[in-house]
Amino acid sequence: xxxxxxxxxxxxxxxxxxxxxxxxxxxxxxxxxxxxxxxxxxxxxxxxxxxxxxxxxxxxxxxxxxxxxxxxxxxxxxxxxxxxxxxxxxxxxxxxxxxxxxxxxxxxxxxxxxxxxxxxxxxxxxxxxxxxxxxxxxxxxxxxxxxxxxxxxxxxxxxxxxxxxxxxxxxxxxxxxxxxxxxxxxxxxxxxxxxxxxxxxxxxxxxxxxxxxxxxxxxxxxxxxxxxxxxxxxxxxxxxxxxxxxxxxxxxxxxxxxxxxxxxxxxxxxxxxxxxxxxxxxxxxxxxxxxxxxxxxxxxxxxxxxxxxxxxxx
Numbered sequence: 001x002x003x004x005x006x007x008x009x010x011x012x013x014x015x016x017x018x019x020x021x022x023x024x025x026x027x028x029x030x031x032x033x034x035x036x037x038x039x040x041x042x043x044x045x046x047x048x049x050x051x052x053x054x055x056x057x058x059x060x061x062x063x064x065x066x067x068x069x070x071x072x073x074x075x076x077x078x079x080x081x082x083x084x085x086x087x088x089x090x091x092x093x094x095x096x097x098x099x100x101x102x103x104x105x106x107x108x109x110x111x112x113x114x115x116x117x118x119x120x121x122x123x124x125x126x127x128x129x130x131x132x133x134x135x136x137x138x139x140x141x142x143x144x145x146x147x148x149x150x151x152x153x154x155x156x157x158x159x160x161x162x163x164x165x166x167x168x169x170x171x172x173x174x175x176x177x178x179x180x181x182x183x184x185x186x187x188x189x190x191x192x193x194x195x196x197x198x199x200x201x202x203x204x205x206x207x208x209x210x211x212x213x214x215x216x217x218x219x220x221x222x223x224x225x226x227x228x229x230x231x232x233x234x235x236x237x238x239x240x241x242x243x244x245x246x247x248x249x250x251x252x253x254x255x256x257x258x259x260x261x262x263x264x265x266x267x268x269x270x271x272x273x274x275x276x277x278x279x280x281x282x283x284x285x286x287x288x289x290x291x292x293x294x295x296x297x298x299x300x301x302x303x304x305x306x307x308x309x310x311x312x313x314x
Contacts, residue, residue: 022239026248029232034106034252034259036224041101041264043217046210049098052218054201056094059222061194063230064187070180072188079179086172086185087192093165096158103155105266107257108144111276112159114253115141116166118283133282140278143271250283 040052047055075083100109118137122130145156176185253276260266268276 022236023248025232025236025239029229029236030248030252030255031259032224032228032232034110034256035263036221036226036228037098037101037110037256038106038259038263039217039224040098040221041106043210043214043221044098044102046208046214047204047218048208049102050095050197050200051204051208051210052221053091053094053098054197054204055215055218056222056225057090057190057194057197058201059219060226061187061190063227064183064190067230068183068187070184070187070191072191075180075188079176079185080188082172082175082179083185083188084192086169086176086189087196089165089169089172090189090193091196093162093169096165097162100155100158100162103152104159105268106260106264107253107266107268107276108272109155109159109162110256111253111279112141112144112156113162113166114250114279114283115160116163117170117249118279118286119163120167120170121286130286133286136278137282140275140282143275250280253280253283 040056043052097109097113100112115137118133122134141160145151145153173186176189179185180188257268257273257276261268
């Protein structure tokens with residue numbers, strides 16, 4: 001008995017369909033993340049970065065706890081320790097990132113933050129190409145920090161602290177992934193971080209009494225930067241290889257610059273554009289060069305995925 005093969009054009013078209021859908025989802029997720037950050041910055045005049053972060057943490061905690069339903073009472077001391085450390089990282093990372101957005105703009109803040117996962121990937125490697133990526137990124141940061149009348153060193157420092165926090169976040173998630181199932185560790189960390197921001201947020205709301213419009217901006221930031229990426233990334237990763245997903249992550253700084261320009265009317269000079277492009281290129285080359293090797297791109301992807309998704313087998 002013979003089985004006829006499908007026409008030659010059928011297989012590529014069928015195989016391309018999930019990829020095209022996955023790419024569209026990744027683009028939507030990345031845009032949602034950056035639009036959420038831009039929308040949150042619209043609430044800075046009334047709430048400040050700390051107030052916006054407080055609302056975002058509350059939204060993220062409700063989302064993760066509602067989906068993962070972690071059994072907090074069953075956690076052991078060995079499981080709580082990295083979760084508490086991750087909660088501290090959450091609190092500092094989001095506050096420094098939003099402070100950087102407030103001071104130096106969305107594009108530069110997100111670009112500097114992406115030095116965190118790049119540093120983790122490059123630290124685990126001894127290849128010449130990775131050394132070149134590190135040098136490119138270092139020169140780009142030096143260019144962004146060059147003395148100018150408008151240079152905001154505090155804003156740049158906040159962006160670099162956010163990058164260091166993201167690197168710590170990656171390493172802590174690796175530990176949590178071996179001790180707790182699904183995203184229960186991330187849910188626990190988000191809950192603790194949300195509780196830490198509870199008195200801060202209440203104080204800001206009582207003393208500033210923001211209008212509903214600014215509160216809506218902050219809630220939208222939590223939804224667009226937490227809920228939407230959480231759901232969309234989960235679906236996208238079923239359609240495309242994780243290595244391609246990691247490569248696509250490198251476009252986030254570019255999207256942040258574009259969203260900052262369109263939504264917030266933030267512009268960059270030619271030198272800043274070149275520095276951002278250099279860091280994007282370093283990220284893309286480092287990830288693509290590591291391909292399927294252990295400890296490089298997988299580390300970045302696992303950390304990113306634990307932040308925004310849970311396993312479907314929960």
